[in-house]
Amino acid sequence: MSLESFMKEAISPWMKNKGPDADIVISSRIRLARNLRDVPFPMAGDEKQLEKITEQVDAKFAGKSHVKFGELELLKMKDLKENEKRVLVEKHLISPNLSNESKAGSVLLSEDESLSIMVNEEDHFRIQCLFSGFQLDEGLKYANDMDDWMEEKLDFAFDENQGYLTSCPTNVGTGLRSSVMMHLPALVMTKRLNRILPAINQLGLVVRGIYGEGSEALGNLFQISNQTTLGKSEKDIVDDLRSVVTQLIQQERSARETLLEESKIQLEDRIYRSYGILAYSRRIESKEAMQRLSDVRMGIDLGLIQDVKGNILNELMIVTQTGFLQQYAGEILTAEQRDERRATLIRERFRLESSRELNDGGGDT
Amino acid sequence: MLCQECQQRPASLHFTKIINGEKTEFHICERCAKDKGEYMPGSNSFSIHQLLSGLLDADQPFSSTKNKKVKKAQPELKCSHCGMNYQQFAEIGKFGCANCYRSFEEKLDPIFRRIHGGNATHLGKIPKRQGKDLHIHREIKELKENLKKQIEEEEFEDAAKTRDQIRSLENNLQKEEGA
Ligand SMILES: [Zn+2]
Ligand SMILES: [Zn+2]
Numbered sequence: 254m255s256l257e258s259f260m261k262e263a264i265s266p267w268m269k270n271k272g273p274d275a276d277i278v279i280s281s282r283i284r285l286a287r288n289l290r291d292v293p294f295p296m297a298g299d300e301k302q303l304e305k306i307t308e309q310v311d312a313k314f315a316g317k318s319h320v321k322f323g324e325l326e327l328l329k330m331k332d333l334k335e336n337e338k339r340v341l342v343e344k345h346l347i348s349p350n351l352s353n354e355s356k357a358g359s360v361l362l363s364e365d366e367s368l369s370i371m372v373n374e375e376d377h378f379r380i381q382c383l384f385s386g387f388q389l390d391e392g393l394k395y396a397n398d399m400d401d402w403m404e405e406k407l408d409f410a411f412d413e414n415q416g417y418l419t420s421c422p423t424n425v426g427t428g429l430r431s432s433v434m435m436h437l438p439a440l441v442m443t444k445r446l447n448r449i450l451p452a453i454n455q456l457g458l459v460v461r462g463i464y465g466e467g468s469e470a471l472g473n474l475f476q477i478s479n480q481t482t483l484g485k486s487e488k489d490i491v492d493d494l495r496s497v498v499t500q501l502i503q504q505e506r507s508a509r510e511t512l513l514e515e516s517k518i519q520l521e522d523r524i525y526r527s528y529g530i531l532a533y534s535r536r537i538e539s540k541e542a543m544q545r546l547s548d549v550r551m552g553i554d555l556g557l558i559q560d561v562k563g564n565i566l567n568e569l570m571i572v573t574q575t576g577f578l579q580q581y582a583g584e585i586l587t588a589e590q591r592d593e594r595r596a597t598l599i600r601e602r603f604r605l606e607s608s609r610e611l612n613d614g615g616g617d618t
Numbered sequence: 619m620l621c622q623e624c625q626q627r628p629a630s631l632h633f634t635k636i637i638n639g640e641k642t643e644f645h646i647c648e649r650c651a652k653d654k655g656e657y658m659p660g661s662n663s664f665s666i667h668q669l670l671s672g673l674l675d676a677d678q679p680f681s682s683t684k685n686k687k688v689k690k691a692q693p694e695l696k697c698s699h700c701g702m703n704y705q706q707f708a709e710i711g712k713f714g715c716a717n718c719y720r721s722f723e724e725k726l727d728p729i730f731r732r733i734h735g736g737n738a739t740h741l742g743k744i745p746k747r748q749g750k751d752l753h754i755h756r757e758i759k760e761l762k763e764n765l766k767k768q769i770e771e772e773e774f775e776d777a778a779k780t781r782d783q784i785r786s787l788e789n790n791l792q793k794e795e796g797a
Binding site for chain 2: 288290291292293294296297375397401404408409410413415416418419420421423425426427457480482484485486487490
C-alpha cells in the first residue's frame with residue numbers, strides 16, 4: 254500500500270475538516286453514557302444478557318440510515334483481530350477497556366467515524382461524537398440527536414432526581430463528558446500552564462496529558478474535560494468548559510507572541526532543529542516524535558514553516574502509534590523496529606508534503 | 619498470597635492506600651485491578667477510583683474495632699435485582715444495575731455531593747419518550763420549593779398563586795394518567 258492511500262484510510266474523515274480555532278484546539282468530544290433500565294450493567298451482567306444487547310443494536314440501528322451520520326456499521330470485538338482493535342483504540346473510536354475486557358462488546362460506527370457508540374463498555378451505551386477544532390455545541394447537538402434516536406426504541410435507566418443512571422457514580426445525572434484536546438506548547442515552554450492548572454481544577458474541570466503518564470503530556474497535548482455530571486444542565490456543563498477553553502486559547506496565543514517577541518531566535522532554532530530531525534532521522538521513539546511534531550506544528554501555526562500543512566501533527570500523532578505502524582507494516586513489530594518504521598513514515602510523509610508542493614503549488618485545502 | 623478481591627488468583631499488585639489517615643494495604647491480582655479500574659493503561663480511572671473509595675469509606679471515618687461492631691449490627695443494604703450489596707459497591711466503586719440506586723439510596727446523597735461539587739439532583743436532560751410527564755413533575759417540584767420559601771417569608775399572596783399553579787399542573791397530570 255502506498256503511504257498516501259494508507260494515510261487516507263488511517264485518518265478518520267472527520268479529522269480532515271478544519272474546525273474553528275484549529276491552530277490550538279485539535280478536537281472536541283462529547284460522550285453520553287446510557288444504560289438499559291432492566292438489564293444489569295455490563296460489569297454485573299452475564300454474557301448472554303449482554304450478547305442480546307448487541308443483537309438488539311444490530312437489529313434496530315445497524316445498517317439504518319441516520320440523517321446526519323449516514324449508515325451505521327456494527328463491529329463486534331470478538332470478530333476483530335488484535336491489531337484491528339488496537340487501531341480503533343488509537344483512533345479514539347473505542348476504549349482499551351472495550352477492546353480487551355468487555356463481555357459481548359461491540360461498536361457502532363458512522364462512515365465518517367465522527368460517531369461511535371460503544372456497546373457493553375462500562376455502561377451499556379457510550380455515545381461519542383468527535384469533531385475537529387473547537388465545536389462543542391455541534392458535538393452536543395448531534396450526541397443528543399443520537400440519544401433521542403436510540404431512546405425511541407430503548408428504555409433507558411433514568412430517574413427523576415438522579416438523572417441517567419450509570420455504572421460509575423462519577424457519571425450519573427447527565428452522563429455527559431465533554432472534552433477538548435488542546436495543543437499548548439507556548440504555555441508549557443513559558444511555564445505558565447503550571448500556574449493555570451490549579452485554577453482550572455477548582456472549576457470542576459480535569460486536565461490530563463494525552464497518552465502520557467501522570468502529569469507529563471506528550472507533544473504538549475492536553476485534554477480538558479468536565480468532572481461534574483450531576484446538578485448542572487448539559488448546556489451549562491458545555492458552556493463552563495467552553496469559557497475555560499476560550500481563555501486558554503487566548504493565553505496560549507499571548508504566550509506565543511511573547512516567545513516570538515522575546516526569544517525569536519531560540520524559538521526558531523528549536524523549531525527548525527525538530528524539523529530537521531523529523532525530516533532526516535532513521536529511528537525515533539514515540540515520545541521524541543511527539544515533541545518534535547509539536548515543535549513543527551507550532552512553527553507552522555506561527556508562519557515560520559510554510560511548506561508543511563498544519564494537520565501533519567494530527568495525522569502523524571495518530572499513525573505513528575504501535576497499532577498503525579504494525580498495520581502499515583503488515584506484521585507485529587518489536588520496539589526497535591517500530592522506532593525505525595516510525596522515522597521512515599515521518600520522513601516519507603514530509604517528503605510527500607514537499608512533492609505535493611511541487612505538483613500543485615501547495616494550495617490549502 | 620491470594621488476591622483479596624477474588625480469593626482465586628495470586629495477588630500480583632501490592633499497594634498502600636491512606637484513607638482518613640489510616641493505612642490500608644491492598645493485595646490484588648491484575649484482573650481485579652483492571653475490573654476496579656486501577657492501573658488501566660491510558661485511563662485516568664485510578665485517581666477517580668482512589669477518590670471514590672476514599673469517599674465511600676468516609677462513612678466510617680474511624681474504623682476502630684468498636685465502630686466495626688456498630689457497622690456489623692446495621693442491616694445490610696442489598697440490591698434485589700443484581701444481588702450487589704453496599705459493601706461491594708463501596709469496594710468496587712461501581713453500581714451493578716439501575717436498581718442499585720434505589721437499594722443504596724439512603725447512602726448516596728453525600729457521595730454524589732462530594733463527587734459532583736455539592737450537587738445531588740439532576741437538572742439536565744429528560745428522555746424525550748419516557749420522560750413526558752417528568753417535565754411536569756419537575757415544574758411542580760420547583761413550584762413547591764418556591765411555595766415553601768414564600769410561606770417562610772410570609773408572602774402569602776404569592777404563595778396562594780403558586781399553590782393554584784401547582785394544583786392546576788397536578789390536575790393535568792391526573793387527567794393524563796387517568797386517560
Ligand atoms: Zn483477583
Ligand atoms: Zn443492582
